[in-house]
Structures are given as structure tokens and as C-alpha cells.
Amino acid sequence: MESVHTSSMTRDGYGRKDLVYFGGCDYFRLSGHPAVVQAIHEGLDEFGLNVAASRITTGNHALYGILEKRICEFFKAPDAVLVSSGYLANLVAAQGLSEDFQNSIMDRGAHTSLVDGSTLISPHPPLFYNHLDCHDLKSLLPVERKSESFVLLTDSVFSITGEVAPISDLLEILPEHSMMLLDESHGVGVMGETGRGVFENPLESDERVIRSITFSKAFGVYGGAVVGARKWIRKMRENSRIYSGNTPLPLPIVCGILKSLELLDRSADFLIRLRKNIRKVQNSLKDCGFRFNREPVPILSLKPKDEAEAGSFHESLLNHGVYPTQVRYPSPRDTPVFRFALSSEHSPEHLEALVQSVYDAKKSRNS
Numbered sequence: 001m002e003s004v005h006t007s008s009m010t011r012d013g014y015g016r017k018d019l020v021y022f023g024g025c026d027y028f029r030l031s032g033h034p035a036v037v038q039a040i041h042e043g044l045d046e047f048g049l050n051v052a053a054s055r056i057t058t059g060n061h062a063l064y065g066i067l068e069k070r071i072c073e074f075f076k077a078p079d080a081v082l083v084s085s086g087y088l089a090n091l092v093a094a095q096g097l098s099e100d101f102q103n104s105i106m107d108r109g110a111h112t113s114l115v116d117g118s119t120l121i122s123p124h125p126p127l128f129y130n131h132l133d134c135h136d137l138k139s140l141l142p143v144e145r146k147s148e149s150f151v152l153l154t155d156s157v158f159s160i161t162g163e164v165a166p167i168s169d170l171l172e173i174l175p176e177h178s179m180m181l182l183d184e185s186h187g188v189g190v191m192g193e194t195g196r197g198v199f200e201n202p203l204e205s206d207e208r209v210i211r212s213i214t215f216s217k218a219f220g221v222y223g224g225a226v227v228g229a230r231k232w233i234r235k236m237r238e239n240s241r242i243y244s245g246n247t248p249l250p251l252p253i254v255c256g257i258l259k260s261l262e263l264l265d266r267s268a269d270f271l272i273r274l275r276k277n278i279r280k281v282q283n284s285l286k287d288c289g290f291r292f293n294r295e296p297v298p299i300l301s302l303k304p305k306d307e308a309e310a311g312s313f314h315e316s317l318l319n320h321g322v323y324p325t326q327v328r329y330p331s332p333r334d335t336p337v338f339r340f341a342l343s344s345e346h347s348p349e350h351l352e353a354l355v356q357s358v359y360d361a362k363k364s365r366n367s
């Protein structure tokens with residue numbers, strides 16, 4: 001890629017022409033929002049880049065505490081700890097929980113950062129339940145294991161497919177002295193009634209859920225955080241080697257995150273526009289023969305049945321001026337999937353180009 005604007009991108013290799021961009025996870029295009037960019041500039045002018053020390057030594061600038069307080073207000077969470085990335089948020093959470101839990105159990109399709117996190121919770125290898133499968137989870141937790149303490153690790157929204165985890169059902173199955181580490185990277189900003197995530201409305205079991213979040217997707221900046229009960233966040237600050245040994249986020253980035261939180265807090269328009277776009281595409285593709293999410297998730301994914309079908313879809317997207325977002329994830333050995341991230345800033349014409357290319361691909365699939 002050479003550049004990504006609001007909804008188009010330029011890439012050498014496609015004749016340097018502008019293509020409509022449905023890649024990435026910048027669901028509100030806040031990464032280029034003038035107010036966010038200005039906040040980062042001003043932060044750089046005022047503070048320089050870096051505190052050059054861990055927060056537990058001489059690097060604990062007051063802005064980090066201010067941001068943590070804002071994160072608590074935004075997510076209505078009792079406590080929050082700021083971390084240098086969403087990936088590290090899962091590792092910090094795992095290190096914080098490791099003293100109190102014996103085992104981990106996780107969705108087979110969980111993000112790689114949760115897989116790495118599970119290795120920090122316990123020396124026992126994690127148990128994997130089949131993707132989104134509560135029955136399988138139940139079968140792995142027979143009565144004789146009910147007295148053990150588990151951390152269940154799952155994404156709330158799965159990054160490639162946009163599938164949503166059945167959080168309440170999972171919590172119901174979980175043994176009494178267990179916790180959930182819920183990766184809300186693709187939930188925060190976009191899911192829930194007001195965009196606070198899939199777990200936006202805490203149940204009485206709230207204390208059992210620790211949420212990891214990222215600021216590099218819907219918030220358009222960079223960095224991560226863990227939010228949840230005070231007891232667990234304190235343990236992360238005290239026990240996480242990553243928290244104690246890592247230089248915290250650059251201060252201009254903190255300024256950008258503060259601005260981004262302010263924008264999403266102040267106006268529901270971003271979310272309204274995004275949901276309108278999601279509805280439009282979901283309605284237009286209702287009869288296209290591919291399976292798509294019905295929840296208001298801004299991710300569409302389409303799995304070609306073979307390389308030939310992938311090739312014709314690739315061509316159809318280019319014919320309609322859409323960048324072919326074909327990914328093999330998490331490993332380059334995985335079968336290719338076309339993943340499209342809708343944003344609040346895509347125009348009706350952009351969405352139409354995507355819909356038409358899907359229909360063309362369907363035609364060539366059926367011919």
C-alpha cells in the first residue's frame with residue numbers, strides 16, 4: 001500500500017489507480033480524522049515523543065493516569081490499565097491472572113495473542129473447545145473438573161469472520177471459581193447499543209470478565225488496555241513483567257487516544273452511519289448465496305471454495321474498482337479468505353461497488 005485515504009487506497013502494482021478500500025479495521029476512519037491528527041501533533045509539540053522509562057520507575061507521566069480514568073468512564077469499568085498494544089494487553093492480563101488460576105480453556109479460533117496469553121497463565125497446555133461451540137466446552141468441563149479454576153479466553157468478535165462469541169452461554173458453563181478473558185479488539189467502538197463493546201451491559205457476573213481492548217482499530221490510533229474489576233487490574237500492575245518492564249505509549253499517541261474517545265463519546269453519528277452502511281450491505285447481499293453475519297458487525301468475509309473461485313472474485317473486485325482484500329490469516333499457509341471491513345465513511349457508491357462485485361463473483365461461481 002502507498003496510501004489510504006478515507007475510503008480509497010493507492011497501491012503500486014494495480015497501475016497506481018485509486019481503489020475502494022475495505023481493508024484494515026479503522027471502522028470510523030479516525031486514524032485520519034483532523035481532530036485526532038491535530039491532537040497528536042500538539043502532543044508531540046508539548047511533550048516530545050517518549051518518557052524513556054517504565055511507569056514503575058521514572059516514566060509515569062500524569063497523562064497515563066488521565067487516560068486510564070477516561071477509559072474507565074468510557075467503558076463504565078471499575079479500573080483500567082494502559083498497555084502498549086492490544087496484543088500485549090492479552091499478555092499483561094494473563095500475567096496478572098496467573099497467580100490465581102490453574103488452567104486455561106479457549107476457543108479454537110481465538111486470536112494468536114490469546115494463545116500466547118494462555119501460556120502465561122498456567123504451565124499446563126490450554127484446552128481448546130471447538131469454535132463457538134458451547135456443547136464442546138461443556139464436554140471438556142465434566143463435573144469432576146468443576147472445582148478447578150479456569151481462565152476462558154475468547155475473542156468477542158472474531159477478526160476475520162466477524163462471528164460473535166455467545167458470551168452469556170459461555171459464562172453459564174464456566175465453573176464457579178473461573179474467569180473470562182474477553183478480547184474486545186473488534187467489539188469496542190462498534191458493538192453494543194452505544195459502541196462500548198459486545199460486553200457493554202455488564203451482567204451480575206461482571207466481576208468474572210476481564211476485557212482487553214485495542215486503540216488501533218475503531219479508535220484509529222494505537223495502544224491497548226485491560227479493563228475490569230479493581231482486584232485484577234491491581235494484580236496486573238503488580239505481577240505483570242510486561243507492565244513493569246516496558247516503556248509505555250508515546251505521549252502524542254495518548255493525546256490521540258484521548259481525542260478519539262472524546263469524538264466517539266460526544267457524537268453517536270459515527271455509529272449511526274456505520275450501522276446504516278452495515279444494514280445496507282447486509283440487505284443487498286441477502287440473496288447472494290454467501291453466508292454473512294446478521295449482527296451489526298462491520299466485517300464481511302467470503303471464503304472461496306478453491307483457488308479458481310478466489311481468482312475470479314479477485315478479478316471481479318478489481319473490475320469494480322475495489323481493492324481485493326484477500327488474506328491468509330493467522331498463517332500464510334491458511335486458505336485465503338476475502339475480508340471486508342465496512343466503515344462509517346464509505347459512500348453509497350463504494351458500497352454498491354462491493355455488492356456488485358460479490359454478485360458478479362456469484363455469477364461466475366454458478367456458471
Ligand SMILES: Cc1ncc(COP(=O)(O)O)c(C=O)c1O
Nearest residue numbers: 085086087111113159185214216
Ligand atoms: C482479536 C485481536 N486481538 C488483539 C489484536 C492485537 O491488537 P494490536 O494490533 O493493538 O496489537 C488484534 C489485532 O490485530 C486482534 O484482531
